[in-house]
Amino acid sequence: MGSLxxxxxxxxxxxxxxxxxxxNGKSVARFSIAxxxxxxxxxxxxxxxxxxxxxxxxxxxxxxxxxxxRKGKQVMIEGRIQYREYTDNDNxxxxxxxxxxxxxxxxxxxxxxxxxxxxxxxxxxxxxxxxATAPQNSPQSAPQSNADYDDDIPF
Numbered sequence: 001m002g003s004l005x006x007x008x009x010x011x012x013x014x015x016x017x018x019x020x021x022x023x024n025g026k027s028v029a030r031f032s033i034a035x036x037x038x039x040x041x042x043x044x045x046x047x048x049x050x051x052x053x054x055x056x057x058x059x060x061x062x063x064x065x066x067x068x069x070r071k072g073k074q075v076m077i078e079g080r081i082q083y084r085e086y087t088d089n090d091n092x093x094x095x096x097x098x099x100x101x102x103x104x105x106x107x108x109x110x111x112x113x114x115x116x117x118x119x120x121x122x123x124x125x126x127x128x129x130x131x132a133t134a135p136q137n138s139p140q141s142a143p144q145s146n147a148d149y150d151d152d153i154p155f
Contacts, residue, residue: 005080006078006080007077007079007080007081007099009076010035010074010075010107011035011036011053011077012072012075013032013071013072013075014031014033014034014071015031016069017029017030017031017066018030018031019062019065026058027058027060027062027066028056028057028062029056029058029061029065029066030054030055031057031065032053033052034052034053035050035051036048036049036050036051037049037051054098054099055079055099055101056082056099056101058100061104073108074106074108075107077099078101078102079100079101080099080100080102081097081098081100082097082098082100083096083097084096084097
C-alpha cells in the first residue's frame, strides 16, 4: 500500500486572496483560512482555538479564487500539505507549511451575501488545476462551523 497526503478544511478567508501570474505564465493565488474549534471545559466554560492555514491554488483554480473569493467567505478546501524551506533576508533558514489546493467548494447561502453570480460551476483540471464548485442560488443550508454547535456530548 502507498501513502496519502490529504487535507480537508472548512473555514473562512482571513483576507482577500493575492493573485499573480508567474514568469512561466501560470496563475497562482495565495490566501489564508481560519478554522475554529470550540469546546467546553469541565467547569462549563466555553473555549475556542483558531488555527490559520496558508493555501495556494494554481492555474484555472487560482483564477476562480481571484475572481470569486473575498475576506470572510466560507470555503471547503481539499489538498495536500507541503513543507518548504527558505532563507530570509537575514540569512536565517525558515520553514513554511502550506496547503496545495486541489479542490475548492464555495460555501454559504445567497441571502448571506455569498452569491457568486452563477449556479453550480465545476472545473476539473489536470496537474494543479483543481476543481472549484460554487453554491447554487437556493435557500438550502450550508454546513455549519463547529462554533455553531454548543452541546455537552463528551466525545
